[in-house]
Amino acid sequence: MLKLTPYLFFSGRCEEALEYYRKCFNGVVLTKQYFRDAPQLIEGGNPDWIMHAELEAFGLKIMMSDGVNAKELQGNNIALSLVVEDSHTQNQLFEYFCDGGRVMMPLNDTFWGARFGKVEDKFGIRWMLHCEELS
Incomplete structure (x- = not known):
């Protein structure tokens, strides 16, 4: 989900x-x-x-x-924050969005207790991928 x-x-x-x-x-x-x-x-x-x-x-x-x-x-002032249930799905989505896009923040464990990364896709949509499952 x-x-x-x-x-x-x-x-x-x-x-x-x-x-x-x-x-x-x-x-x-x-x-x-x-x-x-x-x-x-x-x-x-x-x-x-x-x-x-x-x-x-x-x-x-x-x-x-x-x-x-x-x-x-x-350029814009909106991003879409996507919460995923597992790091495997998070990795897949991140890599897909990176194809033709740009990494804003690589996927990493964070101080707030989640695995997080930001990427702008090839259409200029910024995605913030959040997963509670740490790597």
């Missing part, structure tokens, strides 16, 4: 957008982490910007970030 979630980027306005959409949908903020919360400095990440936030309302989940200046904010 795959679960697809919109992931929106706001280039320094995520805090404002998160509150706007929370009110709009009468939702609940599930997660809000700043770049300063990461265990090490993330290149291109402003410490005062939101690294990751999640909003839930009416069964809908929206993920948001201010993004990393150097990588996320060139």
Whole structure:
């Protein structure tokens, strides 16, 4: 089973957008982490910007970030976050999206306890592949 979630980027306005959409949908903020919360400095990440936030309302989940200046904010402000159940499926999808595309972040185990990677496919769609099964 795959679960697809919109992931929106706001280039320094995520805090404002998160509150706007929370009110709009009468939702609940599930997660809000700043770049300063990461265990090490993330290149291109402003410490005062939101690294990751999640909003839930009416069964809908929206993920948001201010993004990393150097990588996320060139051209569009949306990515698709795909949660997969196993690393085998994650590897297959990542390799498929890489064909004619570009790797933004290789698949790796992360400090938040998941295996994660980002890739832009040949059509310019950014995919964020998330798997709880660590390698």
